[in-house]
Amino acid sequence: MAQESSQGPDRGLHRVVVIVDENSNPFELGCATEIFGLRRPEIGRDLYDFRLCSPEPSTLMRDGFFTLAGVAGLAAADTADTLIVPNRPDVEVPRRTAVLDAVRRAHARGARLVGFCSGAFTLAEAGVLDGRRATAHWQWADTFRARFPSVRLESDVLFVDDGDILTAAGSAAALDLGLHVVRRDHGAEIANSVSRRLVFAAHRDGGQRQFVERPVPDLPDESLAPVLVWAQERLDSPLAVADLAARASVSPATLHRRFRAQLGTTPLAWLTGERVALACRLIERGESRFELVARRSGLGTATNLRALVRRETGLTPSAYQRRFGLDGRTG
Template sequence: MIVDEGTNPFEVGVATELFGLPRPELDVQGPLYEVTLCTPGRGVRMNHGFFTLTGVPGLEAADEADTLVVPGRPDNVVPRGADVLDAIRRTHARGARVISFCTGSFALAEAGLLDGRRATTHWMWADVFRELHPQVLLEPDVLFVDEGDVLTAAGSAAALDLGLHVWRRDHGAELAAAVSRRLVFAAHRDGGQRQFVERPVPEVPDESLGPLLAWAQQRLGEPLTVADLAARAAVSPATLHRRFRSQLGTTPLAWLTGERVALACRLIERGEERLDVVAARSGLGTAANLRARLRRETGLSPSDYRRRFGPRSPLPPSPLLATPLLPSP
């Protein structure tokens, strides 16, 4: 992780929490990630001078990284140092994965990694980003963008969403869900969800989707439809759609499908080899639909997913097979 002058401490903490801490609760052999910080000087002052980071390696440490994390900083109109940009370019050129958190995408754009590619950044900086980097295909209204070897997250909290997405991509849905439980964070928010939702103070009693989501997550294997969700919430499908858009930034059908795919992934990781059983228990219906949905969400066929992610060392029984951790309404 490159920590540049003026870096926001929060994003540094997110990367450290996600990838740098031991995970004894996972019951797997050895560390799944090892994190090294590096800086362009002997001492780097963090944002607002909260503290100075010293005693860490120089930028040459990035030359050994499999993944490079670039956190954000608030002074995005000030160009990054040539040494920082060179380190980012070198790391990417030799095939390493590069990830930005929040406005770290400005550094990736300055380094030329985002030319002609999709990316996101904090919504407050979207107009400035477009002005400075018109060659980037900016998507300002999503949580994160995964372009394979280059990934960008929006605002600070979206760094957690992208970090858990990386866990899922590297180690499967089951371990990512275990990490999310440790963080007391939403187990899965799709990158396409909106990063910021303007919402006035409600003038009616609580309309939180939390109880409805919990109810639906207990019944993913049943033939639930959007109409069933609306009936459970005692509202019309149109009203339910507006509430999902307002509170979650997605549609009821997209949310339901995403939850079913996540459950199918966990079932495969836990050793279920019969695709018709996985499809039925996850609510995806048929093996053909399971194959199509899994490939769309993960880029892998069920057999490829099984070879990559499971079964693995046994984990404690997961409550996420019944009731995943819900995002705050």
């Protein structure tokens, strides 16, 4: 059994609604609930008005593990500011018409749509992904392309943010995309707080690879954790990949291979992402001197800061400050 909503309705908050349908995956449902549905006493305010809905009073979840009941009816999807569509392991079975119609109505009125894992199939069946970028789990890439050739599938990334439609790849990527949405809505500081509550990486860029090789290490000190912590404590210093390699006592080529294997990205891309995240936090905390932000975050100049913050967030530092800075926050 489930309650209709984990928090009382408050139309002053952005409403996130999850459609649960027959054979939906519990993990992605749990991810959505953890990220968008829990109260945040550590933040001091709620971030979203969250609810579940279903086309049936009782919904049998994946493989009959359990039955979900006591949630809102499908009409709740028509109140969503963000609608998370259902997914399931059997991608060959079409979604019921009522669910697809709800997705189409949400898209037509400008709601944000989110698909976790095979949820991209639901979005594509509804016809809202035609000509758009999306991703899905790598094992279904060929099937997806064959069925939906008009969708621009990016099969080797964690998630795709195409503005008002966002899709995540495999199950764990739902957490990455969910935190990305929180970061987009509330800024890096709040997203970091949510990630700490989840004990999950605060920021993995959507462009990282889905399939990350994790071979059994030959030596116990091959973990990147020590060098990552060391670098995060020195982001304002002129660190280069060679410095990270020296700290790890390996060659730059070996470090590059380990980053690719363990994080699915390059040392330089990771370092740049960490610096941009620090810059965003400084801006959110009230620092308006962008040259100083650039120096403290290791980005060098205000020009470089503007370019990288805009690339990562879609906003200029000034716009980011107006939206997420101390004076721009609400609640």
